[in-house]
Amino acid sequence: xxxxxxxxxxxxxxxxxxxxxxxxxxxxxxxxxxxxxxxxxxxxxxxxxxxxxxxxxxxxxxxxxxxxxxxxxxxxxxxxxxxxxxxxxxxxxxxxxxxxxxxxxxxxxxxxxxxxxxxxxxxxxxxxxxxxxxxxxxxxxxxxxxxxxxxxxxxxxxxxxxxxxxxxxxxxxxxxxxxxxxxxxxxxxxxxxxxxxxxxxxxxxxxxxxxxxxxxxxxxxxxxxxxxxxxxxxxxxxxxxxxxxxxxxxxxxxxxxxxxxxxxxxxxxxxxxxxxxxxxxxxxxxxxxxxxxxxxxxxxxxxxxxxxxxxxxxxxxxxxxx
Numbered sequence: 001x002x003x004x005x006x007x008x009x010x011x012x013x014x015x016x017x018x019x020x021x022x023x024x025x026x027x028x029x030x031x032x033x034x035x036x037x038x039x040x041x042x043x044x045x046x047x048x049x050x051x052x053x054x055x056x057x058x059x060x061x062x063x064x065x066x067x068x069x070x071x072x073x074x075x076x077x078x079x080x081x082x083x084x085x086x087x088x089x090x091x092x093x094x095x096x097x098x099x100x101x102x103x104x105x106x107x108x109x110x111x112x113x114x115x116x117x118x119x120x121x122x123x124x125x126x127x128x129x130x131x132x133x134x135x136x137x138x139x140x141x142x143x144x145x146x147x148x149x150x151x152x153x154x155x156x157x158x159x160x161x162x163x164x165x166x167x168x169x170x171x172x173x174x175x176x177x178x179x180x181x182x183x184x185x186x187x188x189x190x191x192x193x194x195x196x197x198x199x200x201x202x203x204x205x206x207x208x209x210x211x212x213x214x215x216x217x218x219x220x221x222x223x224x225x226x227x228x229x230x231x232x233x234x235x236x237x238x239x240x241x242x243x244x245x246x247x248x249x250x251x252x253x254x255x256x257x258x259x260x261x262x263x264x265x266x267x268x269x270x271x272x273x274x275x276x277x278x279x280x281x282x283x284x285x286x287x288x289x290x291x292x293x294x295x296x297x298x299x300x301x302x303x304x305x306x307x308x309x310x311x312x313x314x315x316x317x318x319x320x321x322x
Contacts, residue, residue, distance in 0.1 A: 018047045019120035021316040022159070023101045024108035025183065026151040026271035029236040030216040035175075036108075036151035037161040038312035039183060042100035044109065045319070046075045046116035048124045051092040056080050062099035062113070073097075074110045075117030077141035082118045085137060086127040093124060104191035106275035111152035114141040119157075119316050131158070132170045146194040152271065159315030161224060163217075178227040182286040182308050184259070184278040185270065186293040188251055189303040197272025200244045209239050229265045229281055236266025236279070249273045251300035255293045262292035283308060 022043040028035040044062070051057070056076045058068040070076040075097050083089050095117065101109035118137035122129045129137070138153045146152075150164050154172055161175040205213075219235030222228070246252050252269065259267040259278040263285055267278035276293065280286035286308035297304035 014124060016047065016049045017120050017123045018045055018319040018321065019116040019123065019316060020045050020319055021112040021116035021119070021156045022312040022314075023112055024152045024155045024271075025185075025277050026106075026108060026149075027238070027241060027268070028151075028161070028220065029242070029266060029268040030213045030238040030240070031151070031163070031220065032213070032238070032241050033149040033151050033167070034164045035162070035217065035220070036155040036164075037183070038155040038159045038315055039107065039185065040310045040312040041307065043156075044075075044101055044112040044116050045098040046113065046120045047096040047098075048079065048117075048120035049094050049096075050124060051094055054090045054092045056083075056092075057094045058097070059094050060096040060098075062097035063103055065103055066097075066099070072144070074114040074141040074145060077144055078114040078117035078137045079121040081137035081140040082121045082127060082129060082134070083125075085133050086125070086129060088125060088127065091125055093121065095120075102187060102191075102275075104193050104274075105187055106192065106197075106269065106271040106273045107185065107187070108152035108156055108271065110145050110194070111138065111142050112156050114138040115153055115156045115316050117141065119318070123318055135170050147198055155312075155315065157316050159311075159313045161311060163221060175221055175224050177224040177311060180282045181224075182280040182283055182310055184264070184280055184286050184289045184293065185275055185307050185309065186255060186277070186290065186297065187275045187305045188249075188255075188297050189305075190250070190274045192245075192248060192272055192274045194272045197245055197248065200248065201241060202244060205240060213238070213240055229279075232265045232279060233260075236268060238268055242269055245269055245273055249276075251297045251302045251304075252276055254300055255296040255304075258292040258296035259289050262289045264289045280308065
């Protein structure tokens with residue numbers, strides 16, 4: 001995190017910076033709103049440039065379907081929140097966003113833009129915001145479009161696999177994991193807004209379900225830390241969000257069954273969907289699982305893009321060509 005928090009108020013401020021934030025998997029199965037992991041590979045880039053005119057302006061939202069209004073764009077909302085936290089609300093900057101993540105794809109796209117927006121603004125003006133303040137800035141933005149939860153924002157900022165012990169206190173722990181662990185991401189050709197995915201979640205949960213869910217999260221943490229693939233496969237069992245969201249996601253049930261049959265160490269919905277993810281012991285296993293999932297979605301009449309990747313250990317960072 002040193003490259004995104006090192007600048008201090010009164011220190012040298014750059015006229016232009018670029019920040020990259022990776023995509024993420026929220027929930028990680030039963031870890032609804034409390035567990036997330038950063039995905040190596042594509043992410044969002046936010047370029048911030050200082051201007052004389054006060055306020056935040058979005059010159060390029062990165063996609064025609066994304067708003068350019070500063071009050072609706074997550075990168076701009078996070079930039080505004082960062083400036084307010086630093087007592088520098090009258091500063092002026094423009095943002096250009098390059099979207100490497102799909103819209104409404106369940107890979108943390110809005111969170112990545114928010115994180116990169118906060119980090120870029122912090123560096124641009126030398127605000128010296130702490131990690132918690134960067135999280136507060138990004139969360140203020142993400143809450144406007146996806147709700148008050150950190151399971152995408154936190155891993156996108158700090159990298160790795162994280163367990164959020166207390167959202168209100170920004171208290172989290174990093175979960176160790178095997179270096180060989182691979183994540184298969186399957187992105188069917190469909191969209192599902194986070195708001196729609198959250199709308200179907202049950203308002204009340206029976207005690208036996210809550211107890212079971214807590215046990216599975218504990219099992220996953222132990223499995224990651226010890227490299228116990230069999231335990232991970234048994235523990236990645238979500239009985240709250242997945243049963244509610246699966247009916248909104250054609251082809252998912254078949255793709256999950258295909259992934260498990262191909263040897264996946266668990267499979268579930270990535271965030272609210274529509275993307276699905278599966279764990280693999282290594283790259284070779286990941287390739288076989290990806291092929292099985294792609295075939296299953298195809299049999300359901302859905303085109304599907306798959307990739308086998310790892311966990312991004314670095315998180316958000318400034319780009320050298322900024």
